[in-house]
Amino acid sequence: MTSKTVLVSGASVAGPSAAYWLHRAGYSVTVVEAAPQLRPGGQAVDFRGEQVKLVKAMGLFEDLKAHETALREQVQLDPEGQPAFTLPPGFTNGELEVLRGDLARILYEHTNGYADYVFGDRITQLAETAGGVDVTFRHAAPRRFDLVVGADGIHSGVRTAAFGPEAKFRTGLGYHVAGFTAPNHLRLDHAGVLYNEPGIGAIISNHRDPDAVAVGLAFRGDPDGYGRPDLARQKDIVTAVFANAGWELPRLLAAVADAPDLYFDTVGQIKLDSWSRGRVVLLGDAAWCAGPGGSGTGLAMMGAQILAGELTAAGGDHVTAFARYEQRLRKAARVGQKNGAGSGDFLVPATAESLRKRNRMYRSLTGPIGRRIWEYLGNRGANAVKFREYPQPRAHALP
Template sequence: MKTTVLISGAGIAGPALAFWLRKRGFAPTVVERAPALREGGSAVDFRGEQMTLLERMGILEDIRAKETAMGEQVIVDGRGRKVAQMPSVFFSGEVEIERGDLTRILYDHTKDDVEYVFGDWITGLGEVADGVDVSFAHGEQRRFDLVVGADGMHSGVRRLTFGDEERFRTDLGFHTAAFTVPNHLGLDHVGQICSVPGRTVMVASGRDRAALNVSLVFASESLEVRRRDAETQKKVLVERYADFGWEAPTLLECLGDVDALYFDSLSQIHLGKWSQGRVVLLGDAAWCAGPGGSGTGLAMTGAYILAGELAAAHGDHEAAFARYEEKMRGPVKVSQKQAAGIGTFLAPKTRFLVGYRNVLYRVLGSRPMTKVFTWITSRAANAVTLENYDAPVAARG
């Protein structure tokens, strides 16, 4: 009889884990609070060893067919004048794809033999001798052999298992927002970045030339804004960027018609342990690093390792969870360290630091520095050695 695994979260980490669990002979079920797959979202990139992982999954060509094919990022001043530019590899890696497109690819590769439950979520977990009794907001209680929380930084599974989020979340002093508006700038596979002290606007248009992807980063202490209160979030953005200048007035005017808004703090998650009993965490639920930490690729790598160790352990989930954590702790540490200062870099807090950051962009964007900076941004991606779980045990060591 196949081991049943309930995965909370149908973003990226969850379906990636379902992909590998199914391949290893498990019976995964994915539950997702949203009523359907989440479309759109900011772009995510892959580089280094992560490309090997995509090849092993057989999805690299699918990703290339949907890649943003972004070109350079141009840093401009308040009048729109270019002050520096960065090659695409710095921000877009070896291949870049919008989050919604990647989610769809993973779903399409798993939907035929993985159970997906949309519009529901876990409300209770009760471990028994041979499994976990799971209560849902809408569905009937069910028992699974194992439960995986792949439900993001604000993980409900983590809260039920380890306690309130505030115990494990470290805020980095910045907030970020992302949304899509019509491409009134006419950008074509290129991005622009404009910063004033403590605030940054980034715009880009890739595969869909009609759409302009907007990302905002601004310095901020804790904000009393509910996660699903989009209207209040929009008001905060309007207030914070009212005097920004450049293209901000037009972007803010379009914000009122935006249906899908991402708004959150830049934060990291630090836990002493990622599992308890038959429940384990994956991706941002376990180790959220923040932008610049190669988080998407790291989550998919973690999914590969977790499924591989579960299969190798032949039913000993505690041993599998321990091996998974042992192999991922080092790369996660690199990722979190790499991302810890990203807010200060993206939205420097003083005029001097904005100018200094732009000088760094010019230096790092020069041809002699390209290889050095590419190595720096690839450290998290290359910190994991992808073990071949299909090889005989003796060969794997």
């Protein structure tokens, strides 16, 4: 019997995770990605609790462990460049932490033997018929698939094509983020430094490469003030916003001009009444983007497993499966969005007084009692969905 076909849009984390589990569920999987190749770089992502069980079940744990950041302490500096408090290991990096680029590459390597990856193309139109979804691409010839999964992030093209413009579903959180790789002139060794002035913030971390640091920047501003700028404009914005910043930021910002991996975006959340429309279903940030601190990466990977598992349990009945998938994940998505909604107050306090209050509060959380509170908050999102195995069709075991 011919396998049912599914098109997955997005080849970062959610998409390849969906490819893994959908293949196990018996589907023939195609993954389309707008970028010409896997996107390098990105900030660190962590796994805790139930999500660690998931990556072990996927056979990823050892590969991820070999590429973990092994981040130790992180020191928060005040505006004068003096230590305000120290976050010990495990506060922000959970049980296992890797760079997003490493995670995406490992997922690709585990799935490209059976999933058909198409880079440098994107979906432009979706038309559902009685027999499937007719998909039009920017470059490739039109094709029909039984199902389409939008795993293409907060700016999902699948969501736009099937549900409507992004502006209908997106809520800005009032700040912007940027990230890039820079030389490690601070000589950090598996450690991080956080620095803030009112309205701006930076997180500088050294992971596996002794000569490089990952620089994450955040700054307050109009959620829609920049639109979707091109790369040159992104570099101009970041340079201008941090032009008068103190401490070591001017030297770090010098690397922006030649950064090959610059990431820039406005931080927001996606809220939809339903994550599916007919034979089209959304996954990860395309469906419920929570923002930083919302356990988005792990929940997207958990969602991929649940989506495929519910399709198996429903005998391929996508209407029933999509409803059950959403039912299992809705509460966890709300928890993630609640956590993410307050991320700006930590990453980029707006005023000098709010910055002082933030520092006082987090200094108190570094003690034994505070640490337990922090761990509870960090694990709440990761454990909002319990990992459970679904029956696997025998004919489609992984090679």
